Amino acid sequence: xxxxxxxxxxxxxxxxxxxxxxxxxxxxxxxxxxxxxxxxxxxxxxxxxxxxxxxxxxxxxxxxxxxxxxxxxxxxxxxxxxxxxxxxxxxxxxxxxxxxxxxxxxxxxxxxxxxxxxxxxxxxxxxxxxxxxxxxxxxxxxxxxxxxxxxxxxxxxxxxxxxxxxxxxxxxxxxxxxxxxxxxxxxxxxxxxxxxxxxxxxxxxxxxxxxxxxxxxxxxxxxxxxxxxxxxxxxxxxxxxxxxxxxxxxxxxxxxxxxxxxxxxxxxxxxxxxxxxxxxxxxxxxxxxxxxxxxxxxxxxxxxxxxxxxxxxxxxxxxxxxxxxxxxxxxxxxxxxxxxxxxxxxxxxxxxxxxxxxxxxxxxxxxxxxxxxxxxxxxxxxxxxxxxxxxxxxxxxxxxxxxxxxxxxxxxxxxxxxxxxxxxxxxxxxxxxxxxxxxxxxxxxxxxxxxxxxxxxxxxxxxxxxxxxxxxxxxxxxxxxxxxxxxxxxxxxxxxxxxxxxxxxxxxxxxxxxxxxxxxxxxxxxxxxxxxx
Numbered sequence: 037x038x039x040x041x042x043x044x045x046x047x048x049x050x051x052x053x054x055x056x057x058x059x060x061x062x063x064x065x066x067x068x069x070x071x072x073x074x075x076x077x078x079x080x081x082x083x084x085x086x087x088x089x090x091x092x093x094x095x096x097x098x099x100x101x102x103x104x105x106x107x108x109x110x111x112x113x114x115x116x117x118x119x120x121x122x123x124x125x126x127x128x129x130x131x132x133x134x135x136x137x138x139x140x141x142x143x144x145x146x147x148x149x150x151x152x153x154x155x156x157x158x159x160x161x162x163x164x165x166x167x168x169x170x171x172x173x174x175x176x177x178x179x180x181x182x183x184x185x186x187x188x189x190x191x192x193x194x195x196x197x198x199x200x201x202x203x204x205x206x207x208x209x210x211x212x213x214x215x216x217x218x219x220x221x222x223x224x225x226x227x228x229x230x231x232x233x234x235x236x237x238x239x240x241x242x243x244x245x246x247x248x249x250x251x252x253x254x255x256x257x258x259x260x261x262x263x264x265x266x267x268x269x270x271x272x273x274x275x276x277x278x279x280x281x282x283x284x285x286x287x288x289x290x291x292x293x294x295x296x297x298x299x300x301x302x303x304x305x306x307x308x309x310x311x312x313x314x315x316x317x318x319x320x321x322x323x324x325x326x327x328x329x330x331x332x333x334x335x336x337x338x339x340x341x342x343x344x345x346x347x348x349x350x351x352x353x354x355x356x357x358x359x360x361x362x363x364x365x366x367x368x369x370x371x372x373x374x375x376x377x378x379x380x381x382x383x384x385x386x387x388x389x390x391x392x393x394x395x396x397x398x399x400x401x402x403x404x405x406x407x408x409x410x411x412x413x414x415x416x417x418x419x420x421x422x423x424x425x426x427x428x429x430x431x432x433x434x435x436x437x438x439x440x441x442x443x444x445x446x447x448x449x450x451x452x453x454x455x456x457x458x459x460x461x462x463x464x465x466x467x468x469x470x471x472x473x474x475x476x477x478x479x480x481x482x483x484x485x486x487x488x489x490x491x492x493x494x495x496x497x498x499x500x501x502x503x504x505x506x507x508x509x510x511x512x513x514x515x516x517x518x519x520x521x522x523x524x525x526x527x528x529x530x531x532x533x534x535x536x537x538x539x540x541x542x543x544x545x546x547x548x549x550x551x552x553x554x555x556x557x558x559x560x561x562x563x564x565x566x567x568x569x
Contacts, residue, residue, distance in 0.1 A: 039278035042294040046274040049302040051193040051309075055264045058312040059198075062264050064106045069268050071102035072109050075140075079116060083124060083136075096143050103147040107159055108268050110148075111246050113141040118242035122227075122235040165256045174256035176205035179216035181252065186266040187219075190273060193304045197322035199331040201357075202260035220245065237279050243272040314338070323350070329358035333367065347371060355384075362388045366401045373408050382409065389418075396426035403439055416443035423452065430460045437469060446473035464494035468503070475507055483507045498528035509537065514544040532561030 047053060056066050075098035082091035102109030120126040120133035127133070151157050165174075181202070189196050205213045227241035247269035251257060277297070281290045311321045315338035322331040336350035348371050354364035369384030385405040389398045403419035406412075419436040426432055437452035453470045456462075462470070471486030487504035491497060505520030518541040521534050528534075535558035542551035 038290065038294070039275065039282050042281065042298070043271070043274040043278035045298045046277060046294075046301055047271050049298060049305055050190065050270065050274075051196060051301070051305045052189060052263060052266050052270055054305045054309060055196070056267050058309065059264065065108070065264060065267060068102045068106035068108050069271075071098050071105060072112060072115075072268070073271065075099040075102060075109070075112060076115055076119070079140075080119065080123075083119075092139060096139050099140055099143050100147065103144065107147075108247070108250050110144045111250055112144065113137040114246045115243055116140055118239055118246060122231045122239040122242065125235070160255075163257050165258050170256040171254055173204050174260070175254040176208060176210070176213045177202065177260055178252045178254075179220060180205055180210065180212040181216070181261050182248065183216045183219050184212055185261055186248070186252070189263060189266065190270070193301075193308060195325050196263045196308060197325050197327060197331070198263070198318065199259075199322055199328050199334070200261055200263075201326045201328040201331075204260065234279075237276060240272045240275040240279065244269045244276070247272065316340075329354040329361050329364060332357065333361070333364045337367065342371075342374075348375075360391055362392045362395070362398055365391070366398065366405075370401065370405055370408070373405055378409055381405065394425065396422040396429065396432055399425065400432050400435065403435065407439065407442075412439070412443040415439045416445060416448070420448070420452070423455070427455065428459055430456060433459060434466065437466075441469060441473055446476040449473040450477070462489075464490045464497065464500075467493070468497065468500050471500075471507075472503060475503065475510075480507050480511055484511075496527060498524045498531060501527060502531065502534060505534075506537065509541060512544075514541040517541050518545065532558060535561065 056062055056069075075095050078091065078095035078098055082088070082095060085091070099109055099112050102112070114137075116137040117133060120136060121128055124133065151159070185200070185202075207213070223241050224245065227238040230238040230241075248266065250268075251262075251265045278294070281293055284290075285293055310317070312318055316335070319327070319331055319335035319338050323335050327335075332350040332354040336347045336354070339347050341347075348368070351364060351368040351371055354361055355368055358364065365384045365388040369381040369388065372378075372381030372384065375381075382405055385402045389402050392398045399418045399422035403415045403422065406415035406418055416436070416439040419432065419439040422432040423429070423436040433452055433456040437449050437456060440446075440449040440452055450470065450473050453462075453466060453473070456466065467486045467490035471483040471490065474480075474486060475483035484504060484507050487500050487507065490500045491504065494500075501520050501524040505517045505524060508514075508520065509517035518538060521538045521541065524531055525534050525538075535554045539551045539554035539558060542548075542554060
């Protein structure tokens with residue numbers, strides 16, 4: 037009871053476990069761990085009480101729920117084997133232990149077959165770095181990180197941070213790499229030796245390394261390290277700590293030591309949770325303790341005051357640390373354009389495009405750069421390319437439609453609006469955009485319908501009321517047009533141009549006093565715009 041309670045409390049309050057709570061995007065990891073441990077517990081129970089079909093079904097269904105949460109459940113067959121060779125008392129030479137792992141392996145295989153062949157999706161393919169020779173360097177780097185990053189974070193969690201700066205291992209003879217390999221090798225050898233006389237400790241060691249192996253072994257992921265990767269293994273690490281306290285200390289000293297560790301980890305969590313209060317506090321902490329280019333980019337983007345000199349400083353540092361970082365180049369380029377350094381800024385945005393020409397996001401932000409420089413045709417071409425590369429992205433389609441209209445390509449705008457309508461329901465602003473391009477291409481009845489639909493969604497749009505009135509006036513429907521011009525004035529009393537067109541309507545409606553009054557109001561207006569034709 038002491039071991040279980042102390043291990044559970046340390047695991048619950050440690051800041052590594054807190055990452056899975058603070059970082060909302062990895063709540064899936066919490067679910068996966070809960071279901072994986074539940075599946076393991078169900079398996080231990082069926083081994084003790086007997087393997088009925090119902091008990092096997094419960095264990096396999098719990099594993100399926102773990103896999104559906106996150107793929108870390110793939111280690112379940114190895115955890116079963118670790119249990120069999122330690123607490124289960126089985127010999128690796130006997131097929132019985134291996135056969136017990138088959139239902140879990142089959143569940144994992146079925147899951148990956150379904151996602152890969154059925155859903156046409158592979159999370160592994162999205163996460164693995166395709167660079168030649170990366171697997172070897174990744175494995176050596178992970179050997180070093182096990183000792184000098186992940187285990188250090190458990191002992192001293194105050195340096196934990198997202199996007200840590202990790203230097204890849206120089207080679208096999210790197211002393212830190214050798215120390216990490218020694219740790220892994222000796223602990224596994226010790227676990228194998230202990231499997232008879234200390235089976236629970238042996239199981240905890242094996243389960244720790246099995247849990248870490250998913251993301252921190254030889255499979256080269258794009259990120260060298262992430263603090264939450266150690267979370268699934270934490271339960272087994274603290275089980276080892278509880279066993280060590282029970283073995284090495286007598287009562288009441290083991291309770292005192294366990295209590296002190298729990299208090300220490302809890303206070304560390306309180307301290308570290310304050311780091312997660314805002315994006316700025318989180319990324320400031322990361323940069324202060326050694327963040328990589330992503331940390332500098334995220335800190336720059338978290339600053340609400342875009343005139344803050346730290347914005348450009350951290351973007352420049354991100355590009356310096358990783359010259360091929362597409363998002364850093366894009367954001368620094370836009371920052372320089374806003375500063376008035378147009379040529380330098382645009383060069384960085386075009387460099388980002390050249391680095392990732394097949395990525396829609398680079399074209400989308402390049403279009404933003406062209407737009408800020410007044411290059412409307414280039415902006416329209418770039419945003420259309422973004423929409424072609426990611427045709428289901430409503431933001432890209434919308435921006436491409438606006439850019440096409442700004443460049444005078446009203447037919448292109450209408451095509452993009454049509455495609456956007458296949459992705460999402462039209463809103464008031466989009467309907468206004470559609471109506472304006474319809475009006476420009478001579479489809480007055482279509483424009484009228486679009487303007488009316490826009491006003492039904494948002495009746496307080498002065499400009500839409502004006503455009504509807506203008507479209508009606510072009511069709512010779514002066515009475516209706518006058519009503520909508522008056523509505524535009526109600527919504528925007530200083531809209532001086534409305535008086536000019538109202539005067540024209542009143543002339544056609546044989547209302548000379550009204551026409552004269554509106555023309556006088558128009559002439560008295562400040563800086564009246566040139567009337568539309």
